[in-house]
Amino acid sequence: MDSLYIHIPFCNRICAYCDFNKFLIDNQPVDTYVDMLIKELKYLKERSLKTIYVGGGTPTALNLNQLERLLSFINDNFNVSHEYTFEANPDELTTEKISLLKEYGVNRVSLGVQTFDNELLKILGRTHNFDDIYRSINHMEKIGLDNYSIDLMYNLPGETSQHIEDSLNNIKVLQPKHISWYSLIIEKHTIFYNKIKQGKLHIANSEVEGKRYERVMEGLKKIGYHQYEISNFSSDPKYESMHNKTYWKNNEYYGAGAGSHGYVNGERYFNVKPVPHYINRMKEDTNAIKEIHKLSNKEMYEEEMFLNLRLNKGLKINQFKDKYGVSLFDIYGDVIEKHINQNNLQINGEYLSLTEQGKMVGNDVFIDFLID
Numbered sequence: 001m002d003s004l005y006i007h008i009p010f011c012n013r014i015c016a017y018c019d020f021n022k023f024l025i026d027n028q029p030v031d032t033y034v035d036m037l038i039k040e041l042k043y044l045k046e047r048s049l050k051t052i053y054v055g056g057g058t059p060t061a062l063n064l065n066q067l068e069r070l071l072s073f074i075n076d077n078f079n080v081s082h083e084y085t086f087e088a089n090p091d092e093l094t095t096e097k098i099s100l101l102k103e104y105g106v107n108r109v110s111l112g113v114q115t116f117d118n119e120l121l122k123i124l125g126r127t128h129n130f131d132d133i134y135r136s137i138n139h140m141e142k143i144g145l146d147n148y149s150i151d152l153m154y155n156l157p158g159e160t161s162q163h164i165e166d167s168l169n170n171i172k173v174l175q176p177k178h179i180s181w182y183s184l185i186i187e188k189h190t191i192f193y194n195k196i197k198q199g200k201l202h203i204a205n206s207e208v209e210g211k212r213y214e215r216v217m218e219g220l221k222k223i224g225y226h227q228y229e230i231s232n233f234s235s236d237p238k239y240e241s242m243h244n245k246t247y248w249k250n251n252e253y254y255g256a257g258a259g260s261h262g263y264v265n266g267e268r269y270f271n272v273k274p275v276p277h278y279i280n281r282m283k284e285d286t287n288a289i290k291e292i293h294k295l296s297n298k299e300m301y302e303e304e305m306f307l308n309l310r311l312n313k314g315l316k317i318n319q320f321k322d323k324y325g326v327s328l329f330d331i332y333g334d335v336i337e338k339h340i341n342q343n344n345l346q347i348n349g350e351y352l353s354l355t356e357q358g359k360m361v362g363n364d365v366f367i368d369f370l371i372d
Contacts, residue, residue, distance in 0.1 A: 002050040003246040007257030008059040022057045036282035038073045040256045043286040051083040051243035060092040071104035083242045091128035093136040102145045109148040116170045149178035155209045168219040177239040182231045250307045306366035314353025335368045
């Protein structure tokens with residue numbers, strides 16, 4: 001077991017598009033939550049890990065004392081050999097918090113920028129502005145925590161092609177080590193979903209979305225970023241997210257915290273979501289697992305395909321047989337042949353991967369790997 005995900009479900013404000021397990025931090029039992037999270041972490045068997053990723057919610061919504069308690073426990077109980085990431089919002093990333101992260105061994109920050117435009121940030125419900133982005137990055141670089149990822153979104157309500165160009169220009173100035181740039185997905189139970197149903201909000205159609213994605217890929221390549229996954233880019237292969245590649249390579253990992261997911265011994269599990277339920281479970285038990293699902297062979301095959309195919313490199317063909325004892329082409333030969341003929345898939349040496357055209361219709365390709 002190489003990786004651990006830790007969930008902090010608190011935010012200072014709920015964004016209009018967010019479907020993650022999150023709660024407004026006001027009047028929440030945050031100190032008790034941190035205590036119970038630490039208790040859950042105590043019972044994990046593996047102590048030497050390659051990656052830890054602390055996400056949310058917003059981990060930097062914790063105050064300095066709460067943050068230090070969590071960081072101190074992780075530092076004393078886990079050995080992280082490669083990548084230790086914290087998610088952060090630009091307006092919450094104070095100099096004191098950056099210093100604390102660095103002091104306790106965090107070596108990577110995932111900064112939730114979303115867009116550089118102040119008006120679009122307001123529409124999204126973000127609490128930061130353009131100046132906060134530059135201020136927080138300036139502080140990180142001064143302190144020496146300069147391995148950061150900028151997280152962006154495209155196809156936003158009110159977005160124009162000029163917004164994409166402005167983001168590319170800012171990236172050129174800032175030169176972050178890593179960029180995640182995802183298309184907005186309208187999820188149920190979000191403010192955006194309700195507004196769209198009411199006709200109060202509109203986003204561009206799939207044709208415009210596709211053109212913006214093409215411009216994102218083209219623009220980042222031109223300024224020196226290598227695309228290694230459908231929505232992820234790095235300035236150098238050594239800055240690719242090792243933790244996220246755990247997911248895309250369909251490897252197993254621990255999950256801790258309210259609503260977190262894990263994958264252990266061929267079983268996917270998830271914890272209870274509401275904070276009070278999580279706290280109550282952890283007071284009585286050593287975990288807060290709500291459900292465990294043992295994957296069938298069919299489900300393992302499917303996940304192996306659509307996760308690995310997100311990577312530019314794709315799926316190592318022999319890896320499939322090594323893991324499952326059956327040839328990839330015995331299971332998916334017809335589907336692979338179909339999409340090679342349609343120029344959506346290609347075989348490069350040992351790997352099966354999406355073509356440039358295939359990236360544009362990735363979901364359609366992935367659906368064909370679901371076995372009836």
